[in-house]
Amino acid sequence: MTRKSEDAGRSTIRDVAARAGVSASTVSRVLGGVYPVSSQTRTRVLRAVRDLDYVADARAKAVAGVGTPTLAFVLEDITGPSFALMAHGVEREATRLGHLCLVCSTEGDVRNEVEFVEMMRAQRAAAVILVGGAADTSEYRERTRRMADSLASAGSRLVLCGRPPLGPGAPVTVIEYDNEGGAFALVAHVLAQGHRRVLFLGGKPDHTTAQGRERGFLAAHRARGLEPDPALLLNGDFTRDAGHRLMRGALKDGLDFTAVVAATDMVAAGALTALHEAGLDVPRDVSLAGYDDIPYARDLHPALTTVHVPYEELGRLAVRTALGRTTEAPAEHLLLGTHVVVRDSVAALPARP
Amino acid sequence: MTRKSEDAGRSTIRDVAARAGVSASTVSRVLGGVYPVSSQTRTRVLRAVRDLDYVADARAKAVAGVGTPTLAFVLEDITGPSFALMAHGVEREATRLGHLCLVCSTEGDVRNEVEFVEMMRAQRAAAVILVGGAADTSEYRERTRRMADSLASAGSRLVLCGRPPLGPGAPVTVIEYDNEGGAFALVAHVLAQGHRRVLFLGGKPDHTTAQGRERGFLAAHRARGLEPDPALLLNGDFTRDAGHRLMRGALKDGLDFTAVVAATDMVAAGALTALHEAGLDVPRDVSLAGYDDIPYARDLHPALTTVHVPYEELGRLAVRTALGRTTEAPAEHLLLGTHVVVRDSVAALPARP
DNA sequence: ACATGGATGGAAACCGGTTCCCGAGGCGGA
DNA sequence: TCCGCCTCGGGAACCGGTTTCCATCCATGT
Numbered sequence: 001m002t003r004k005s006e007d008a009g010r011s012t013i014r015d016v017a018a019r020a021g022v023s024a025s026t027v028s029r030v031l032g033g034v035y036p037v038s039s040q041t042r043t044r045v046l047r048a049v050r051d052l053d054y055v056a057d058a059r060a061k062a063v064a065g066v067g068t069p070t071l072a073f074v075l076e077d078i079t080g081p082s083f084a085l086m087a088h089g090v091e092r093e094a095t096r097l098g099h100l101c102l103v104c105s106t107e108g109d110v111r112n113e114v115e116f117v118e119m120m121r122a123q124r125a126a127a128v129i130l131v132g133g134a135a136d137t138s139e140y141r142e143r144t145r146r147m148a149d150s151l152a153s154a155g156s157r158l159v160l161c162g163r164p165p166l167g168p169g170a171p172v173t174v175i176e177y178d179n180e181g182g183a184f185a186l187v188a189h190v191l192a193q194g195h196r197r198v199l200f201l202g203g204k205p206d207h208t209t210a211q212g213r214e215r216g217f218l219a220a221h222r223a224r225g226l227e228p229d230p231a232l233l234l235n236g237d238f239t240r241d242a243g244h245r246l247m248r249g250a251l252k253d254g255l256d257f258t259a260v261v262a263a264t265d266m267v268a269a270g271a272l273t274a275l276h277e278a279g280l281d282v283p284r285d286v287s288l289a290g291y292d293d294i295p296y297a298r299d300l301h302p303a304l305t306t307v308h309v310p311y312e313e314l315g316r317l318a319v320r321t322a323l324g325r326t327t328e329a330p331a332e333h334l335l336l337g338t339h340v341v342v343r344d345s346v347a348a349l350p351a352r353p
Numbered sequence: 354m355t356r357k358s359e360d361a362g363r364s365t366i367r368d369v370a371a372r373a374g375v376s377a378s379t380v381s382r383v384l385g386g387v388y389p390v391s392s393q394t395r396t397r398v399l400r401a402v403r404d405l406d407y408v409a410d411a412r413a414k415a416v417a418g419v420g421t422p423t424l425a426f427v428l429e430d431i432t433g434p435s436f437a438l439m440a441h442g443v444e445r446e447a448t449r450l451g452h453l454c455l456v457c458s459t460e461g462d463v464r465n466e467v468e469f470v471e472m473m474r475a476q477r478a479a480a481v482i483l484v485g486g487a488a489d490t491s492e493y494r495e496r497t498r499r500m501a502d503s504l505a506s507a508g509s510r511l512v513l514c515g516r517p518p519l520g521p522g523a524p525v526t527v528i529e530y531d532n533e534g535g536a537f538a539l540v541a542h543v544l545a546q547g548h549r550r551v552l553f554l555g556g557k558p559d560h561t562t563a564q565g566r567e568r569g570f571l572a573a574h575r576a577r578g579l580e581p582d583p584a585l586l587l588n589g590d591f592t593r594d595a596g597h598r599l600m601r602g603a604l605k606d607g608l609d610f611t612a613v614v615a616a617t618d619m620v621a622a623g624a625l626t627a628l629h630e631a632g633l634d635v636p637r638d639v640s641l642a643g644y645d646d647i648p649y650a651r652d653l654h655p656a657l658t659t660v661h662v663p664y665e666e667l668g669r670l671a672v673r674t675a676l677g678r679t680t681e682a683p684a685e686h687l688l689l690g691t692h693v694v695v696r697d698s699v700a701a702l703p704a705r706p
Numbered sequence: 707a708c709a710t711g712g713a714t715g716g717a718a719a720c721c722g723g724t725t726c727c728c729g730a731g732g733c734g735g736a
Numbered sequence: 737t738c739c740g741c742c743t744c745g746g747g748a749a750c751c752g753g754t755t756t757c758c759a760t761c762c763a764t765g766t
Contacts, residue, residue, distance in 0.1 A: 067412070711765105736738090
């Protein structure tokens with residue numbers, strides 16, 4: 001029993017053509033739309049298409065040069081709320097512009113990152129968006145530069161979101177948000193409430209996002225003529241658990257502070273729980289501030305004072321600039337502003353007895 | 354000035370062949386690996402590949418039948434924490450199994466959903482995972498059934514995650530978690546603490562996830578011989594804002610209750626904030642429970658008692674069953690268990706004066 | 707010395723589409 | 737009536753790969 005390709009699975013354009021009694025080119029033209037086809041032929045072809053439930057193979061179309069373009073999104077972990085927000089922005093804008101959206105999680109492993117970028121180049125992705133902070137080492141610059149060149153030579157484009165920019169001349173689009181400025185404004189707000197000993201729960205020391213926020217922390221102090229106590233600068237990472245652990249340690253060590261500024265809202269959430277566990281009231285006993293303005297920030301108790309970062313807009317902007325570019329401009333660098341959101345977790349320091 | 358295709362962008366396998374002085378087949382064989390090639394030729398080819406920074410076009414490979422398979426993930430909004438968790442599980446397992454991962458957000462619009470599924474069929478995705486609850490109408494069944502058949506006839510497979518199953522015989526894999534059982538256990542726990550008037554903050558009435566949780570709520574009451582007051586069953590949706598609004602309304606209306614069970618943790622978060630705003634203490638004045646065990650649940654204050662749903666595992670399982678299937682078994686239905694996580698937001702009801 | 711066979715690499719067909727090129731009719735105008 | 741244009745549709749080349757088939761070449765066995 002000979003099997004026509006019709007009975008099982010994917011039917012090809014030639015199957016449709018055979019069933020409609022026309023040539024493959026005609027089927028393609030009917031489906032394509034613009035070429036003149038008699039209404040009788042069109043009807044027959046469309047009937048065959050419907051009968052066979054035919055859909056043209058998108059990969060084959062792509063190879064012929066008329067496919068749906070694709071855009072790739074590489075991040076560490078979609079689970080983080082700010083990453084999810086950016087992913088959402090990217091995805092929305094990508095589909096709005098008629099692109100498909102490939103997503104890859106690196107799980108923080110650099111090898112995965114370069115491997116993914118290579119795969120995306122093979123996929124002929126229109127752009128590759130790389131998200132999330134990184135250590136600004138020379139190894140980083142070199143590796144990222146290589147990826148950028150490689151993508152550029154393939155007609156694609158690398159976009160760095162919240163990552164350290166490369167040197168000038170790298171074919172890369174960098175979109176950052178103002179970590180230093182946001183932290184400066186936030187800490188200035190805390191200091192304006194009278195606090196003088198502010199604990200900083202930072203991220204990894206070589207992570208540029210963490211560095212920017214720490215710089216803002218320091219600058220805000222100095223702008224008031226204060227010199228922050230180095231003992232109040234703690235390092236961890238951007239997770240809830242780090243915040244919890246660091247806060248618990250600070251409390252156990254008897255560190256002297258009246259306010260806490262966490263490098264992210266997740267860190268702040270962990271710290272808040274540690275404070276509660278120690279029987280402390282926020283903001284009566286200790287003030288607390290976060291960074292990122294994740295959706296849950298306002299449902300913490302007290303509602304968290306934090307810095308709003310337009311993550312979703314960032315994602316949208318990333319794909320828009322990556323895709324909308326007409327010229328071969330070598331580099332672009334956008335810096336998005338942030339603003340502090342005052343809620344209930346920072347209170348004025350009462351005059352000490 | 355004639356341009357060789359070498360100078361700008363994507364070089365083809367023939368460019369590499371020309372540069373290495375061999376035929377395209379030889380390049381393919383060197384890159385493919387298994388076919389015997391003299392080490393001298395291999396070296397020349399690899400040199401040319403490196404010089405041109407050549408990567409084979411994945412789409413062309415796919416059309417030739419040797420591509421990286423793809424898996425599609427369609428959800429409403431990646432921003433929701435449980436969705437993000439599932440997405441993470443899907444993504445991890447997909448890359449572990451050597452698949453690429455396409456993601457689409459429907460923004461809750463059914464038209465987007467069928468359109469995306471159609472696109473994924475055109476992409477020849479190995480499986481399409483559809484996530485998130487839906488109303489179990491006949492229109493839903495019909496539409497989903499059509500998508501399932503259509504994918505199956507193309508050699509692909511539809512996976513429903515946390516969605517109502519179709520009738521028997523539909524070529525679909527359904528993976529659900531036990532909404533009714535989880536809610537039953539949770540509410541039983543609340544009732545065991547002595548609460549008798551429990552407010553239920555539900556989701557959309559025709560949403561099967563919401564229905565399951567409501568059934569569990571009712572069943573737990575009846576198992577104790579209690580008949581819940583219909584006035585304590587409120588409907589909204591699964592957002593934080595709905596929880597906030599509903600809770601505020603209940604307080605303003607002077608509803609009589611000593612405990613609140615929310616249909617999701619997000620709803621609980623909004624409700625908690627509303628309770629705090631009303632000056633109520635949880636759990637002293639009112640007990641509160643959620644559902645989903647999102648990562649932030651334990652950083653609410655008080656830490657939220659809730660039902661743990663293995664979302665990430667769910668995502669992993671979805672791709673494993675969708676991809677690992679060897680036979681053409683027409684339907685599968687998996688039900689994952691849940692368990693309640695007791696934290697601090699539900700307390701015993703003190704004997705009333 | 708000659709047949710044999712394994713190693714090596716090129717030509718061509720194929721995957722599933724699109725599009726260029728051209729020929730066959732139908733129709734109107736000269 | 738004949739010519740030319742316009743409409744329509746088929747054949748073939750092409751996109752960028754892989755794989756089958758076959759022709760060499762060289763080393764070995766007898």
